[in-house]
Amino acid sequence: MTLASPQPDIAVIGGGNAALCAAITAAEAGARVLILEAAPKPYRGGNSRHTRNFRCMHRGPLGPLTDSYTEEEYLADLMKVTGGKTDEGLARLAIRSSEECLPWMEAHGVRFQPSLSGTLSLARTNAFFLGGGKGLVNAYYRTAEALGVQVEYEAAVTHLEIHDDRVTHIDYTQNGETRRISPKSVVVASGGFQADTDWLARAWGPAAKNFLIRGTPYNRGVVLADLLEQKVEQVGDPTQCHAVAIDGRAPKFDGGIVTRLDCVPFSIVVNKNGERFYDEGEDVWPKRYAIWGRLVAAQPDQVGYVIIDAKSLELFMPSVFPPIKADTLEDLATKMGLPPAVLAETVAEFNAACGDTSGFHPTELDGVSTTGITPPKTNWARPITEPPFYGYSLRTGVTFTYLGLKVDERAQCSIGNRPVSNLWAAGETMAGSILGQGYLAGFGMTIGTVFGRIAGKEAAAHAN
Amino acid sequence: MQTEFLEEARRQAEICNACRYCEGYCSVFPALHAERAFSDGDLTQLANLCHNCRGCYYACQYTAPHEFALNLPQALANVRQDSWEEFAFPRAAGQAFQKSGLRIALATVLGFALLIWAMLSLASAGGEGFYAVLAHNTMVAIFLPAFLFPLLSLAISLRRYWRAVGAGPLRFSDLRGGFAAAANMRNLNGGHGDGCNFEDEDRFSQGRRFAHQAVMYGFLLCFAATSVATLMHYLLDLRAPYPLWSLPKLLGLSGGLLLTLGCIEMIRLKLRADPELGASGATSGEFGFVALLGFVGLSGLALYGLGQTPLMPAMLALHLGAVLAFFLLTPFSKMAHGFYRLAALTADAQKKREVAR
Ligand SMILES: Cc1cc2nc3c(=O)[nH]c(=O)nc-3n(C[C@H](O)[C@H](O)[C@H](O)COP(=O)(O)OP(=O)(O)OC[C@H]3O[C@@H](n4cnc5c(N)ncnc54)[C@H](O)[C@@H]3O)c2cc1C
Numbered sequence: 001m002t003l004a005s006p007q008p009d010i011a012v013i014g015g016g017n018a019a020l021c022a023a024i025t026a027a028e029a030g031a032r033v034l035i036l037e038a039a040p041k042p043y044r045g046g047n048s049r050h051t052r053n054f055r056c057m058h059r060g061p062l063g064p065l066t067d068s069y070t071e072e073e074y075l076a077d078l079m080k081v082t083g084g085k086t087d088e089g090l091a092r093l094a095i096r097s098s099e100e101c102l103p104w105m106e107a108h109g110v111r112f113q114p115s116l117s118g119t120l121s122l123a124r125t126n127a128f129f130l131g132g133g134k135g136l137v138n139a140y141y142r143t144a145e146a147l148g149v150q151v152e153y154e155a156a157v158t159h160l161e162i163h164d165d166r167v168t169h170i171d172y173t174q175n176g177e178t179r180r181i182s183p184k185s186v187v188v189a190s191g192g193f194q195a196d197t198d199w200l201a202r203a204w205g206p207a208a209k210n211f212l213i214r215g216t217p218y219n220r221g222v223v224l225a226d227l228l229e230q231k232v233e234q235v236g237d238p239t240q241c242h243a244v245a246i247d248g249r250a251p252k253f254d255g256g257i258v259t260r261l262d263c264v265p266f267s268i269v270v271n272k273n274g275e276r277f278y279d280e281g282e283d284v285w286p287k288r289y290a291i292w293g294r295l296v297a298a299q300p301d302q303v304g305y306v307i308i309d310a311k312s313l314e315l316f317m318p319s320v321f322p323p324i325k326a327d328t329l330e331d332l333a334t335k336m337g338l339p340p341a342v343l344a345e346t347v348a349e350f351n352a353a354c355g356d357t358s359g360f361h362p363t364e365l366d367g368v369s370t371t372g373i374t375p376p377k378t379n380w381a382r383p384i385t386e387p388p389f390y391g392y393s394l395r396t397g398v399t400f401t402y403l404g405l406k407v408d409e410r411a412q413c414s415i416g417n418r419p420v421s422n423l424w425a426a427g428e429t430m431a432g433s434i435l436g437q438g439y440l441a442g443f444g445m446t447i448g449t450v451f452g453r454i455a456g457k458e459a460a461a462h463a464n
Numbered sequence: 465m466q467t468e469f470l471e472e473a474r475r476q477a478e479i480c481n482a483c484r485y486c487e488g489y490c491s492v493f494p495a496l497h498a499e500r501a502f503s504d505g506d507l508t509q510l511a512n513l514c515h516n517c518r519g520c521y522y523a524c525q526y527t528a529p530h531e532f533a534l535n536l537p538q539a540l541a542n543v544r545q546d547s548w549e550e551f552a553f554p555r556a557a558g559q560a561f562q563k564s565g566l567r568i569a570l571a572t573v574l575g576f577a578l579l580i581w582a583m584l585s586l587a588s589a590g591g592e593g594f595y596a597v598l599a600h601n602t603m604v605a606i607f608l609p610a611f612l613f614p615l616l617s618l619a620i621s622l623r624r625y626w627r628a629v630g631a632g633p634l635r636f637s638d639l640r641g642g643f644a645a646a647a648n649m650r651n652l653n654g655g656h657g658d659g660c661n662f663e664d665e666d667r668f669s670q671g672r673r674f675a676h677q678a679v680m681y682g683f684l685l686c687f688a689a690t691s692v693a694t695l696m697h698y699l700l701d702l703r704a705p706y707p708l709w710s711l712p713k714l715l716g717l718s719g720g721l722l723l724t725l726g727c728i729e730m731i732r733l734k735l736r737a738d739p740e741l742g743a744s745g746a747t748s749g750e751f752g753f754v755a756l757l758g759f760v761g762l763s764g765l766a767l768y769g770l771g772q773t774p775l776m777p778a779m780l781a782l783h784l785g786a787v788l789a790f791f792l793l794t795p796f797s798k799m800a801h802g803f804y805r806l807a808a809l810t811a812d813a814q815k816k817r818e819v820a821r
């Protein structure tokens with residue numbers, strides 16, 4: 001055990017968006033700040049480096065955002081996705097503060113771009129980072145280092161010792177050594193536990209071993225588990241995670257955004273037995289996108305297979321892996337490891353149930369549906385007839401977990417009803433305090449930015 | 465063209481097309497997003513739209529050690545470099561220069577300098593100033609072909625380029641679009657006005673943009689100085705040497721300074737930049753070119769400074785040798801990139817017009 005020196009005023013655990021917002025804010029308040037980031041430098045930035053946008057309230061045009069997006073509308077959108085499972089006070093705080101975040105982000109080096117061609121519907125509500133989340137993370141590291149923030153990479157925190165409502169010291173490992181520091185204030189911003197598949201499997205059952213993790217392999221919930229064990233107040237449900245259906249060939253970790261598949265509405269989806277199991281035309285992106293993660297997770301071996309034909313190939317965003325292609329359905333089935341006869345039968349049955357397709361409209365709910373089969377396809381139901389045929393495999397891709405640390409409006413953690421006097425949490429690790437279930441695009445970065453800044457400010461005030 | 469370069473660029477372009485995070489950085493990405501599959505010609509066009517600012521590399525979540533191992537600046541630089549070799553006329557000259565540009569530049573300069581030196585010593589021309597050592601007509605006889613050959617060569621190359629990328633008949637509005645994009649150097653500002661990531665990892669800076677600007681305007685000023693002097697010579701019968709407050713001198717001096725300093729800064733930036741993000745095996749060609757260009761400027765300034773001393777004939781030979789080498793090597797050196805970029809931007813403008821229709 002070595003004592004790291006010099007001792008910082010504030011230790012920030014994690015190196016993603018929330019951690020950086022906290023570190024910058026604390027350093028600007030005059031504190032000596034140390035960031036402990038588990039990942040090596042090329043992988044710094046956690047899940048934040050995979051993000052693309054930030055959801056922001058605004059009363060008039062603001063930066064890249066058009067029109068206005070009011071607190072009430074934002075809250076209503078959040079209520080819709082969470083089914084009311086949210087702490088309204090904290091939610092309003094996050095929403096209201098998001099408006100001042102955008103100029104703050106710009107002032108600290110983040111650059112935004114005009115909204116992407118494919119996602120115009122988000123131009124009003126979401127600001128897109130130029131170069132994506134890694135660009136944002138890079139800008140924050142530059143800013144933080146210019147403010148004197150010290151960054152340690154490959155520094156994985158293993159334990160926070162809590163005595164009498166106070167964190168007395170932190171242990172972390174680096175270069176095979178265990179080091180101990182005793183900062184005055186501690187900010188935890190180390191994300192969720194989704195990269196620990198054993199933990200996922202304990203919560204979800206063994207099926208979770210087949211899940212792919214869309215983000216960083218470093219968010220293993222080590223600090224979260226350590227704090228929960230010491231009775232720090234928890235929030236959220238361990239069995240809940242945000243999962244989407246992604247390309248089954250994606251890497252186990254860190255596949256990020258490119259592994260998403262947008263072709264489901266124009267397809268039929270079968271399981272490994274060649275049978276359909278859900279209405280592929282239920283809703284438009286992004287709602288549909290999110291439900292399919294769970295649907296696939298419930299199928300044998302946690303896999304699904306999307307089947308489309310030539311006429312649908314160009315209707316969705318290009319995907320990172322080319323589709324599997326064959327001239328007949330039987331060949332396609334063989335190539336994909338599906339029973340050929342069953343697949344042909346399933347497609348024939350589906351095709352027979354399709355009716356008038358003249359109203360087909362790829363970008364809206366068009367009501368072009370099947371009759372007489374279960375499950376039905378309620379929109380975009382066109383027979384799969386035109387060779388070549390294409391297929392993609394689907395797996396469940398976990399975005400984040402909901403179990404986390406409960407915080408108050410000052411981002412402070414507590415044990416029972418008493419605050420831990422020098423412990424704050426920000427970002428995904430406390431997002432469950434606001435987001436009980438569901439997900440609102442761009443809200444993760446909002447929570448991280450808002451609560452990162454609050455945590456940084458409070459931690460600095462405590463240290464001074 | 466080398467298929468492994470094209471394959472690698474295609475693989476990476478497909479990943480970018482599924483990601484699209486870098487859309488705002490430069491004109492490569494909007495052009496890329498317009499396709500679903502990439503032909504060799506598409507990749508050549510994308511590669512020539514890229515100016516290696518490296519913004520997309522540092523912003524990419526898929527760079528090595530990630531298994532996708534994205535390095536788009538290098539993938540495009542390799543295709544670009546390769547395309548220049550492919551389109552060069554004569555082809556062998558292009559290949560040679562990419563491989564050993566520094567040596568070729570040096571050898572050419574010295575060769576020409578010796579040649580001119582020999583001519584100087586053989587004939588005393590009986591003029592004034594420089595013309596006392598080299599007759600004006602001799603100079604024209606040497607430089608006119610050296611000026612016309614590169615133009616012809618470049619014209620052939622650009623025609624090859626135009627065909628390879630599958631661009632249609634040229635319209636005036638396309639040209640206007642291409643020149644407009646080139647003139648305001650829109651792409652050099654990084655899409656956000658902070659510049660590029662050339663010298664110090666992910667830090668944005670205007671360094672390369674300013675250095676590039678200095679080189680370009682320095683070159684244009686020198687070119688203008690020569691042109692003005694030629695006009696004065698033929699139309700007004702005003703012969704060199706010109707006084708300090710004359711147009712050729714003012715243009716030449718300011719241009720020479722800008723050119724020399726710009727090239728020095730370019731070399732400094734290149735030395736600081738990560739070579740892994742540029743074309744593999746083209747370092748010699750790139751340094752050779754910048755060094756040659758800088759030497760044209762520097763020897764011009766030296767000639768001016770030493771014009772009244774016994775060193776003048778030697779300096780004259782060196783400077784003229786450098787200028788001659790520069791012109792003759794233009795189609796094969798990095799100088800050609802300006803022409804290809806203009807062609808790429810023009811083809812891009814044409815594509816946009818067709819899409820808009
Ligand atoms: C593919 C993908 C796309 C997404 N797109 C968006 C989007 O567009 N908009 C949006 O708002 N949200 C998006 N999200 C969600 C978003 O990524 C998160 O909400 C947000 O990044 C959380 O930020 P954070 O700082 O809390 O955590 P992270 O950015 O994940 O940072 C956690 C950090 O903690 C470090 N760490 C973990 N354990 C330890 C330890 N023991 N010791 C030291 N350090 C440790 C990690 O290395 C990491 O750097 C996306 C998520 C994914 C996976």
Ligand code: SF4
Pocket residue numbers: 131132479480481483484485486487520521523524525526534536
């Ligand atoms: S360079 Fe990387 S971040 Fe940028 S578009 Fe390509 S894959 Fe995406």
Ligand code: SF4
Pocket residue numbers: 489490491492493513514515516517518519520521536537540
């Ligand atoms: S290196 Fe710069 S110019 Fe080239 S593709 Fe990337 S962002 Fe565009």
